[in-house]
Amino acid sequence: MRWKEQLLTLTPYQPGKSIDAVKKQFNLENIVKLASNENPFGCSETVSAALKENQTSLAIYPDGYATKLRETLASFLQVEENEIILGNGSDNLIQIISRALLHPNASTIMANPTFSQYKHNAVIEGAIIKELPLVDGEHDLDAMLEAIDEQTNVIWVCSPNNPTGTYIPESKLVPFLEKVPAHILVVLDEAYYEYVVAEDYYNSISLTRKYNNLIVLRTFSKIYGLAALRIGYGVANPAIIKALEPAREPFNVNSLGQLAASAAIKDQQFVEDCKEKNRQGIAQFYEFCEQHNLEYYPTQTNFILIDFKVDGDKVFNYLQERGFIVRSGKALGFPTSVRITVGSEEQNDGVLKVLSEFLGAN
Numbered sequence: 001m002r003w004k005e006q007l008l009t010l011t012p013y014q015p016g017k018s019i020d021a022v023k024k025q026f027n028l029e030n031i032v033k034l035a036s037n038e039n040p041f042g043c044s045e046t047v048s049a050a051l052k053e054n055q056t057s058l059a060i061y062p063d064g065y066a067t068k069l070r071e072t073l074a075s076f077l078q079v080e081e082n083e084i085i086l087g088n089g090s091d092n093l094i095q096i097i098s099r100a101l102l103h104p105n106a107s108t109i110m111a112n113p114t115f116s117q118y119k120h121n122a123v124i125e126g127a128i129i130k131e132l133p134l135v136d137g138e139h140d141l142d143a144m145l146e147a148i149d150e151q152t153n154v155i156w157v158c159s160p161n162n163p164t165g166t167y168i169p170e171s172k173l174v175p176f177l178e179k180v181p182a183h184i185l186v187v188l189d190e191a192y193y194e195y196v197v198a199e200d201y202y203n204s205i206s207l208t209r210k211y212n213n214l215i216v217l218r219t220f221s222k223i224y225g226l227a228a229l230r231i232g233y234g235v236a237n238p239a240i241i242k243a244l245e246p247a248r249e250p251f252n253v254n255s256l257g258q259l260a261a262s263a264a265i266k267d268q269q270f271v272e273d274c275k276e277k278n279r280q281g282i283a284q285f286y287e288f289c290e291q292h293n294l295e296y297y298p299t300q301t302n303f304i305l306i307d308f309k310v311d312g313d314k315v316f317n318y319l320q321e322r323g324f325i326v327r328s329g330k331a332l333g334f335p336t337s338v339r340i341t342v343g344s345e346e347q348n349d350g351v352l353k354v355l356s357e358f359l360g361a362n
Contacts (some may be wrong), residue, residue, distance in 0.1 A: 006123050013120065017327060026321055033325045034341040034351060036227070037162075037192075037303045041277065041344065043225035044270040050263035051256065062255040069258045073233060076265050077205055082238040085245065086253045090191055090219040090232030095121050097187060099217070100247040101128035101153045108157040109147050111139045113163060115189060118156040127153075136165035137297040137305075139299030141176040148184065155180060158189045159197060163332040163339050165299025170202035177211045179245070185240070188216045192301040194223040194271055195278055203299075205235055212237045220257075222302065223274050224264045229257035278302050281342035288352045292359055305329065309339045310362060318358045324351045 016035040021032055034040075038212035066086050074081045087093035098121035102108055105159030110118045112131035122129050128151060132143040144155060157176075159168040168176075180186055188204055204216045215236035222228040231253060234241075264270075285304045289296045295307040307329075308315050315338045340351065 004124070004126070006126060010120070010123050010337075013116070014331070016327065017320075019325070022320060022323075022325055026323075028323045030272045031325060032324050032343065032347050032350060034343050034347065035327045035339075037222060037301070037327045037341045038227050038300055039223055039225035039274060039302070040341070040347060041225065041274050044264055044267040045223075046267040047226070047260045047263045047269070050259055051307055054259055056255045056259065060255070061251050062253060062258060064251050066253050066258050069231075069253070069262045072262045072265055076220065077235060079205060079208075079235055080238065082241060083208070083235055085234040085236070085241050085248065087232040087234070087248070088252045088257075089221060089230040090189065090217045090234075091117055092230070092252060092291060093217050093234050094118060094187075094189075095233050096244055096247045097154065097185070098122060098125050098127075100244050101185060104128075105151060106153040107149060107151040108154045108156065109144050109152060111144070111158065111161065114139075114156065114158045115162045115191075118158075118187075134161070134164065137161070137166045141168070141172055145179050148181065148301040152181075152184050155184060155186050156189065157186060158191075160190075160192045160300040162301070163303070163305050163327075163329070163334065164193065164297045165192075165303060166297055167196060167198055167300045169198070169200040171200065173202050174207075177207065177214060180213065182213050184213060186211070186214045188214060191219045191222055191279075193218055195275060196300045197275070197279060197304050198300055208236050212239065215240055220264060223271055223278075224261070225274075226257070226264060227258050229254065229260050230262045231257045231348050277344070278342050281345065281348050282346045284345070284352065285340070285342065288355070292356075302342045303339050304342065305332075305334060305337050305339045307334070308359075312336055312338050314362075315355075315358060319351065319354055322354050324354060326351070351355060 019031045070081050094117050100284050102122055102125035104126040107128035108122045109130045111134055130147045132140050208214050215234050217234050220231040312329040317325055327339040
């Protein structure tokens with residue numbers, strides 16, 4: 001087989017161990033998963049009710065235009081339907097953008113560390129990859145601008161950033177957008193948008209009206225609690241959407257996902273409640289870090305990256321053996337840290353108790 005050469009050395013995405021696998025490995029009855037930034041409170045009851053009341057045939061293809069979801073989203077976001085593109089999670093949209101704009105004669109710019117799928121898809125397309133180190137956990141926008149050349153087609157901006165949880169304030173983002181040449185697509189990944197509480201955060205949807213080379217990506221996998229159904233969307237100038245659509249595979253958003261997302265977006269009280277509980281949970285982690293003199297990045301997400309000044313795998317394994325699954329920072333570019341999803345108050349208390357034991361024993 002004449003495989004693409006880059007595929008032969010590229011490591012596929014490595015999901016964390018499943019709850020069942022950890023149970024079996026360590027002979028544990030109860031496992032708390034705080035590794036993938038899922039919503040510990042599940043999804044809205046409105047979603048559960050909609051799925052029960054609307055039994056769709058599994059033999060019929062989904063609505064390829066996602067009409068109801070598109071209409072609901074457009075109304076909620078106050079945009080036109082032709083300003084929206086839908087995906088099988090925002091991961092799918094990253095793949096579509098890469099497929100449409102990246103190739104061996106094109107370059108792409110991103111922060112490092114940031115969400116791994118920007119680079120992953122760029123490698124598959126054979127693009128030239130320019131990674132600019134974070135500064136204090138934040139995007140170095142000036143360095144990213146300096147990295148632009150004649151071959152640059154896409155710039156990836158993750159705000160809030162995964163895995164640090166940091167964000168870009170409006171006072172920095174707007175001047176950056178002003179300086180990016182109009183022919184370069186800026187992808188603003190806002191997977192954690194609904195968790196943000198910073199007062200100087202920007203209105204990204206309004207920015208898409210001003211900057212015709214900007215696309216904003218969001219997801220229903222995080223605060224909406226629909227990770228299993230894989231629904232993401234992008235908002236941009238209609239010309240961008242029109243150009244991307246041919247790269248989107250047919251029927252890429254499943255029927256159940258369309259139904260669930262349409263219901264979810266109508267229950268904003270659930271979103272606000274989860275947002276408030278998340279901030280209360282973050283306060284638990286902040287207090288723990290202050291008590292133990294641990295360094296961390298202030299977060300605008302539903303996770304926190306904590307530096308334990310030891311091999312991140314050691315912390316990860318200690319927690320896993322005691323029934324808590326988190327993410328080691330080694331695979332995320334922070335080898336002495338772990339990234340922990342903020343759970344319920346009870347889950348947070350549990351993992352912090354075990355972490356206190358770890359610190360006491362090391």
